[in-house]
Amino acid sequence: MPLDAQAPDSGRRALLEAWGVVKNFPGVKALQDMHLELRHGEVLALVGENGAGKSTLMKLLTGVYSPDEGQFLLHGEPLEVSGPRQALERGISIIHQEFNLVPDLTIAQNIFLGREPRYGGLLLREGELNARAQELIDSLQLPLDPRQVVGTLSVARQQMVEIAKALSFDAKVLIMDEPTAALNDAEVRVLHELIRRFVRPDTGVIYISHRLEELKAIADRITVIRDGRYIETLDTPTTTVQDVISRMVGRELAGDARPENVRDDRHVMLSVRGMSTKALLEDVGFDLMEGEILGFAGLMGAGRTEVARALVGADKMASGSVTLRGRPVHIASPADAAKHRIGYLSEDRKQLGLLVEQAVESNIGLSALQELFQTLGFVKDRAVRETAERYVGDLAIKTPSVALTTKNLSGGNQQKVVIAKWLVKDCDVLIFDEPTRGIDVGAKEEIYQLLNELARRGKSIIMISSELPEVLRLSHRVVVMSEGRVTGVLSAAEAGEENVMHLATMRFIGDR
Amino acid sequence: MTTPSVTEQGQAGQPRPSLVPARLRKRLQQFLAFGGLIVVFAFFSIASPNFFNYGNVTSILLATVVIGTLALGTTFVIISGGIDLSVGTGMALCAVMAGTFITNLGMPVPLGVLLTVLFGGLIGLVNGLNVALLKVPPFIATLAMMLAAGGLALVISDSTPIYFSDTPGYVEISIGSIIPGADFPNSVLILAAIAIIAGVLLSRTILGRFAFSIGSNEEATALSGIKVRQWKIIIYTLAGLFTGIAGVMISSRLGSAQPGTGLGYELQAIAAVVIGGTSLSGGKGSIVGTLIGALIISVLNNGLQIMSIPQEWQNVILGCVIVLAVYADMARQRTA
Numbered sequence: 001m002p003l004d005a006q007a008p009d010s011g012r013r014a015l016l017e018a019w020g021v022v023k024n025f026p027g028v029k030a031l032q033d034m035h036l037e038l039r040h041g042e043v044l045a046l047v048g049e050n051g052a053g054k055s056t057l058m059k060l061l062t063g064v065y066s067p068d069e070g071q072f073l074l075h076g077e078p079l080e081v082s083g084p085r086q087a088l089e090r091g092i093s094i095i096h097q098e099f100n101l102v103p104d105l106t107i108a109q110n111i112f113l114g115r116e117p118r119y120g121g122l123l124l125r126e127g128e129l130n131a132r133a134q135e136l137i138d139s140l141q142l143p144l145d146p147r148q149v150v151g152t153l154s155v156a157r158q159q160m161v162e163i164a165k166a167l168s169f170d171a172k173v174l175i176m177d178e179p180t181a182a183l184n185d186a187e188v189r190v191l192h193e194l195i196r197r198f199v200r201p202d203t204g205v206i207y208i209s210h211r212l213e214e215l216k217a218i219a220d221r222i223t224v225i226r227d228g229r230y231i232e233t234l235d236t237p238t239t240t241v242q243d244v245i246s247r248m249v250g251r252e253l254a255g256d257a258r259p260e261n262v263r264d265d266r267h268v269m270l271s272v273r274g275m276s277t278k279a280l281l282e283d284v285g286f287d288l289m290e291g292e293i294l295g296f297a298g299l300m301g302a303g304r305t306e307v308a309r310a311l312v313g314a315d316k317m318a319s320g321s322v323t324l325r326g327r328p329v330h331i332a333s334p335a336d337a338a339k340h341r342i343g344y345l346s347e348d349r350k351q352l353g354l355l356v357e358q359a360v361e362s363n364i365g366l367s368a369l370q371e372l373f374q375t376l377g378f379v380k381d382r383a384v385r386e387t388a389e390r391y392v393g394d395l396a397i398k399t400p401s402v403a404l405t406t407k408n409l410s411g412g413n414q415q416k417v418v419i420a421k422w423l424v425k426d427c428d429v430l431i432f433d434e435p436t437r438g439i440d441v442g443a444k445e446e447i448y449q450l451l452n453e454l455a456r457r458g459k460s461i462i463m464i465s466s467e468l469p470e471v472l473r474l475s476h477r478v479v480v481m482s483e484g485r486v487t488g489v490l491s492a493a494e495a496g497e498e499n500v501m502h503l504a505t506m507r508f509i510g511d512r
Numbered sequence: 513m514t515t516p517s518v519t520e521q522g523q524a525g526q527p528r529p530s531l532v533p534a535r536l537r538k539r540l541q542q543f544l545a546f547g548g549l550i551v552v553f554a555f556f557s558i559a560s561p562n563f564f565n566y567g568n569v570t571s572i573l574l575a576t577v578v579i580g581t582l583a584l585g586t587t588f589v590i591i592s593g594g595i596d597l598s599v600g601t602g603m604a605l606c607a608v609m610a611g612t613f614i615t616n617l618g619m620p621v622p623l624g625v626l627l628t629v630l631f632g633g634l635i636g637l638v639n640g641l642n643v644a645l646l647k648v649p650p651f652i653a654t655l656a657m658m659l660a661a662g663g664l665a666l667v668i669s670d671s672t673p674i675y676f677s678d679t680p681g682y683v684e685i686s687i688g689s690i691i692p693g694a695d696f697p698n699s700v701l702i703l704a705a706i707a708i709i710a711g712v713l714l715s716r717t718i719l720g721r722f723a724f725s726i727g728s729n730e731e732a733t734a735l736s737g738i739k740v741r742q743w744k745i746i747i748y749t750l751a752g753l754f755t756g757i758a759g760v761m762i763s764s765r766l767g768s769a770q771p772g773t774g775l776g777y778e779l780q781a782i783a784a785v786v787i788g789g790t791s792l793s794g795g796k797g798s799i800v801g802t803l804i805g806a807l808i809i810s811v812l813n814n815g816l817q818i819m820s821i822p823q824e825w826q827n828v829i830l831g832c833v834i835v836l837a838v839y840a841d842m843a844r845q846r847t848a
Binding site: 312314333334335337338339343344346351352353354355356357358362366367369370373374377378379381421425 | 716717718719720721722724725728729731732733734735736737738739795796
């Protein structure tokens with residue numbers, strides 16, 4: 001129940017407030033005039049698309065960043081925290097999507113890590129430690145044994161440990177980032193029960209979730225943010241999921257640059273059927289046409305990158321088949337994929353896409369080295385250089401020399417180097433995973449034009465992006481995924497932010 | 513190879529582009545090691561009158577052969593991001609195999625030498641399979657091979673040296689001289705020849721290119737469609753071939769295969785590689801650097817010996833030199 005505005009204690013300030021908070025990063029306005037109000041005794045849901053600013057806001061609250069402008073108020077008093085530790089001391093606990101637990105330690109050791117009861121500051125009091133943990137566990141009515149090793153627990157129970165740990169700091173504000181992403185429905189219910197037990201008149205919870213359906217069950221109010229701005233706070237009882245979605249996506253599209261549908265007479269280049277992996281994917285199937293940009297939309301963890309990795313053999317497929325140019329192919333490794341002229345441009349350019357310490361020409365020549373640039377094992381250096389120089393010209397890669405170490409290039413130009421690598425290999429299928437991540441606005445436009453140009457030249461492109469406007473702008477068709485499954489394939493004409501978002505938030509785990 | 517001069521950096525948004533192009537920096541690294549060698553050499557020439565003469569320089573070169581040969585193979589492994597601890601005892605095992613083939617089985621010398629070198633390749637192949645297919649960390653895989661090879665050398669030889677007294681031609685491989693009139697040991701020429709081969713392999717072939725790529729970023733290389741496992745196996749096998757050559761060189765120089773020796777050579781080889789500017793984390797390095805590193809070690813050993821500094825202190829000084837060399841290299845990279 002939301003606290004009534006006319007309640008007797010309404011005179012006092014809200015538990016936690018944010019006013020006019022601004023945070024800029026080089027080239028990115030992460031937050032502009034952000035507002036937030038968490039009342040005493042409520043669960044406030046915070047929703048927004050990927051990149052709306054939720055994680056920046058959390059990092060400001062826990063002191064990882066400090067705001068450029070504006071301020072936070074805790075109990076009406078200015079809140080300034082210089083780091084997570086200090087945030088904890090002020091009573092703000094955050095539970096991240098990725099747990100911060102040490103798997104080899106016990107539950108009790110994890111909860112009091114760094115704060116272990118000691119004799120004379122040195123000798124650990126293991127008995128006292130377990131007793132205190134037990135006390136905490138009992139007060140939360142958790143089904144846990146403090147002596148159990150955390151690594152042996154299920155995800156749901158590890159989350160309980162995280163919550164117990166957070167509350168052991170006497171938290172007043174508990175922030176939970178996607179707490180139900182890895183839970184089944186029964187576990188979600190247990191979690192919600194736990195949250196309700198925690199909420200007392202002097203505490204509050206900020207609950208970040210993509211799962212709009214479950215907000216009805218747990219949240220008192222829902223704050224929607226978009227593009228780094230506060231949009232609106234809705235009272236849950238009088239709000240529908242559709243209301244929330246329309247506020248989440250309510251931005252105007254950049255121009256009318258919508259792609260046309262691919263002509264029907266094009267051939268199918270690649271088709272995937274029944275692709276499943278042990279970890280996540282479940283019966284994924286789609287067709288990729290010649291000269292098409294096929295967008296993959298979905299929320300974090302929907303399985304888009306996993307599809308790409310399984311397709312190029314970087315991860316193992318548990319089942320499923322791939323047909324390329326009408327023939328069944330077996331792709332067991334990225335080397336096989338390259339042989340079949342499928343190139344994968346990873347979302348993690350620096351770790352997985354480039355040899356950042358090597359020259360631009362070495363990167364451009366890498367994939368095709370064995371095929372094009374050698375005789376009897378000897379590298380044809382001049383051919384590599386000439387090819388690299390040609391592509392530097394073609395793709396307008398800004399570098400003074402192809403011999404320059406790649407790490408000295410800007411993000412956009414590094415991305416073009418990766419694209420050049422696969423073009424040299426003469427790939428017909430290019431899989432772009434987050435092609436514009438970490439690239440500034442102007443360079444993004446160039447990458448978009450390059451993608452369009454490649455499609456016009458007949459390349460088949462899979463484009464995975466968490467930025468919905470980008471997907472809608474470039475894709476001839478859009479595949480939407482949720483929880484490891486394809487929940488819909490939309491043509492350019494059909495695809496809009498609202499219906500994509502609706503398909504992207506479908507839940508499977510535990511039900512149907 | 514030209515070194516393009518960078519007078520102007522591209523557009524704004526490029527984060528701190530280096531003013532020194534990659535190629536020039538690679539040279540600089542070798543200058544640094546080379547400069548170190550000159551300094552050490554000049555120091556001993558001044559400090560001792562017995563240092564700089566034909567006989568002593570020749571014996572320095574001769575002393576470089578075994579470490580140098582092992583270091584060549586180790587260079588490839590380290591550039592690809594791995595490590596090989598098995599080259600020392602592997603070399604002893606190969607020497608024992610040469611004795612077995614030539615003395616015990618009576619094979620002709622050329623055949624015996626060929627089989628010994630191939631046997632070295634087999635040791636490397638096993639390392640490569642363990643690392644690439646079984647995914648055993650290189651340190652562990654080659655540590656295991658170090659122990660196994662050292663043990664096998666003793667088992668096969670029954671812990672006694674095997675002499676090559678019946679085949680005088682075998683000894684000639686190392687200490688004979690094919691240059692008429694000059695007293696210049698063949699083994700130095702052999703080291704020069706295999707160093708050139710190694711240099712070409714590293715800088716001119718896809719093998720070398722992929723060694724750098726794998727050491728630079730193994731995952732990105734794999735995702736670029738390179739068969740990383742296959743190339744790793746080849747790289748360890750290559751290091752094994754050099755181990756085999758070193759086994760021939762050391763046993764022909766001594767006139768016998770000494771099964772109990774070998775341990776410690778692998779660390780000297782790694783030291784030579786590291787002094788030569790090859791990064792232990794992979795992706796950087798050169799054959800020229802490794803040769804200079806091996807020369808620095810043998811010049812130090814020789815010079816300190818001539819100055820009558822006890823063996824124990826020589827190791828202390830070598831230890832200091834390694835730290836100094838690596839520190840200087842890191843400092844150079846920070847400023848570059």
